[in-house]
Amino acid sequence: MAHGTTPHFHNTEGLRQIEVGSKEFQCVGALPPFDHPHVYLDMGKDSEIVCPYCSTHFVFNSRLAAGTASPLSAIYHADAA
Template identity: 60%
Template sequence: MSHDTTPHFHNQPGVAKIKVGSKEFMCIGALPPFDHPHVFIDMGAADEAVCPYCSTHYVFDAALGHGAADPAECVYHSETVLDPTA
């Protein structure tokens, strides 16, 4: 079973652009409870994308690795842990 997940990024610090190591990810805008609807973004062949809700500019950087971001604080880690046996 694969444990890969879709990375989630936010722009709580309000930076002009976020470099990400994934071309497919979710933008949540700001940190909860001020997040916007979580938007799936797929860059496809492009190397950048803009979130349609918050206008955060994302730029792909393969050197960062899957799920990483620059600035690193823009990676969102959910505090909710789901019980797979539930």
């Protein structure tokens, strides 16, 4: 997997919404071993998207740096899994 180029986010905390600084990313669901297939999401011209696996609502926030999220705990690091 290309973790170095495509941001990955998770929702282990069960948040209603996660703000992200990228319109293209992967959702992993919860942290392994409770993750779902790592699905690629692309907002396109929209500013929000819902993951079809875990129903996490992701909202693009242009004030966030690319690859970051609010909360920061939603950023998935493969080496921490």
